[in-house]
Ligand code: HEM
């Protein structure tokens with residue numbers, strides 16, 4: 001029976017079509033939209049914190065609320081904004097850039113999204129019942145134990161992370177398989193677009209780092225739910241065990257956050273300087289080297305816990321080593337720009353600013369890779385400045401650049417460049433106003449995570465400036481939202497290839513058809529699409545005529561509602577752990593029901609026609 | 611020899627079970643079926659999962675403040691038996707795959723059943739061991755940190771065996787329903803990969819947890 005006949009029984013528009021979709025492009029859009037919505041919430045957290053800190057001895061927000069805001073802000077920005085927005089790009093573009101009809105497992109892909117969404121909603125539910133976890137985004141033991149955090153607040157964190165981790169793991173296996181198994185004929189590993197390389201290494205990091213945090217979270221939830229003593233020194237437990245497990249995951253995690261951004265920036269810079277990426281293969285090797293070394297440096301977050309001189313020295317040296325492949329990348333980006341015919345579009349501005357801001361954060365990173373210096377920086381605003389430069393100035397700026405770059409491919413319309421540039425400058429100025437003075441505050445001794453400070457410390461001026469900067473970025477974010485909605489309806493029609501770009505997704509209509517490629521392309525070059533358009537001497541080629549397309553060869557996977565049902569079962573399993581106060585029957589009953597839903601939908605899933 | 615047999619048929623598996631299931635086996639860049647590839651990837655991740663759990667056990671096993679110590683409770687004879695049982699179920703898995711590839715329905719079903727049974731027996735042993743610890747040795751989950759990390763590690767492994775048993779049983783049931791139409795070698799091979807991996811993990815746990823107390 002023909003696939004198209006089958007899928008016609010499902011409608012292609014409306015809510016139900018989105019709930020049951022297994023199309024990687026729609027799933028990518030869902031990821032990106034949810035991520036941006038969560039960003040608004042996490043951004044409001046940040047504004048509230050900065051408002052509280054604008055003036056000394058301010059009474060806007062209580063100490064408890066402040067602790068909750070710090071935790072939810074950090075956790076959401078990382079797990080609910082940067083990671084899923086990157087996942088949105090992986091989803092939409094991986095198959096298009098490698099010339100594949102879809103990802104390897106379309107339904108698993110939908111499953112990852114729904115698990116992610118439920119995990120995110122669970123975490124955010126803590127706001128609604130006023131039980132924000134208040135333990136920092138790394139939830140150090142033993143503050144997280146029942147004695148010190150008696151309410152369900154920490155359970156939101158543990159189960160949120162656990163469920164989000166599962167979503168990322170499933171997605172990572174899917175994309176790892178897709179990239180290594182589903183490339184178009186001729187696309188050898190070293191002909192893959194650099195963004196695909198960044199995606200690939202990110203998936204490896206996820207696959208290997210997530211299980212570690214999973215175990216840590218299981219231990220913590222056992223401590224909290226069943227009274228084991230893994231992190232309780234009184235029971236023989238080992239508090240530092242949490243820090244080690246967390247950072248064994250946590251440092252690879254920071255590369256999970258930045259590598260996709262690096263990939264995006266590499267694509268944008270090559271396109272807008274009309275040159276191939278400088279040192280492509282060196283970029284590939286340094287991406288791999290960063291991924292590899294990223295597993296060997298976790299204890300640089302623990303220089304001050306007293307690991308002793310040998311451990312400190314080794315982890316310090318390993319951390320400094322990472323600066324080498326990172327520096328190589330920075331020089332490659334600059335060399336890509338060098339001598340290029342640069343077009344300063346909004347996307348290009350974001351990408352260029354990424355180089356500067358990321359380098360800045362990398363430099364302060366190298367500073368605290370030295371244990372004696374780090375002992376001075378640790379837990380001060382200097383560290384806050386460092387990781388905002390790499391995360392916000394780095395990852396977030398790159399992701400926004402990615403949105404401006406690929407929006408026309410996703411929606412068929414260009415974003416408004418004027419608004420875009422205003423937003424960019426608001427971001428640049430606002431961001432640097434907010435975070436640059438934090439270096440000063442840090443070396444003047446202002447600790448992290450304090451909800452207020454005395455007026456006689458000499459911190460007043462810089463704090464006020466930080467807060468003003470934060471409001472500028474908020475205006476920038478608002479303009480971005482305006483720009484998105486304006487461009488969706490009024491934006492200029494983009495056409496297939498508005499930027500005269502280099503990679504295969506630009507050979508397709510904007511937005512691409514549901515089946516992606518009429519005929520799977522055969523790849524002969526790195527930057528295949530560019531080579532189809534231009535001769536080696538830069539003159540235009542006549543595009544080869546489209547090969548004969550037989551619609552009969554298209555097989556679209558069928559929509560399915562099992563992914564969302566299964567994801568809901570997983571949410572139920574976690575929810576059971578919140579309910580012990582309602583009695584063991586209800587709590588265990590909920591988890592067991594969840595497990596049965598998972599089992600049932602797994603069977604429904606495997607007997608369904610894919 | 612077995613090996614060449616099933617790689618030979620994996621390529622054609624798509625056409626044989628053409629009715630239903632994910633029937634379209636595209637050629638892949640690596641030549642390895644997507645599902646198999648994904649299973650290997652999952653196994654890489656699981657290595658880190660069990661690695662963390664085993665490391666956690668090693669750090670904590672002698673930190674129990676009160677209550678029994680490892681060498682006072684382990685019953686090496688029973689555990690040796692259950693280890694042997696799990697190993698044999700892996701052998702049965704090899705036969706199940708072999709007869710699936712050879713299209714010998716009854717033998718395939720028989721050996722699949724043996725695998726599931728072996729897993730169930732292993733879980734039975736684990737039940738006996740756990741209840742002995744809890745009832746006779748007064749070593750519940752929260753008795754001391756050694757107990758907690760022991761149950762976390764072996765319990766996680768037991769959960770993996772349980773998933774494997776459910777998987778093998780559903781393969782068996784599917785095969786009983788669909789009969790000759792369903793020789794889904796790739797699916798059986800993927801389940802086999804999982805089963806062998808869970809087995810290998812147990813060998814490591816057996817060595818590190820149970821045998822090392824004698825060193
Ligand atoms: C040259 C590269 C880098 C080096 C040498 C480096 C080094 C460090 C060190 C030593 C710390 C610990 C500071 C302390 O707590 O005392 C740290 C913290 C941190 N780094 Fe980096 N880093 C680098 C790049 C990055 C990147 C690319 C990211 C993320 C995209 C990142 C994110 C973070 C975060 C989030 C923290 C703070 C964690 C916390 O305490 O909340 N770093 N970095």
Ligand SMILES: [Cu+2]
Nearest residue numbers: 251298300301
């Ligand atoms: Cu780090």
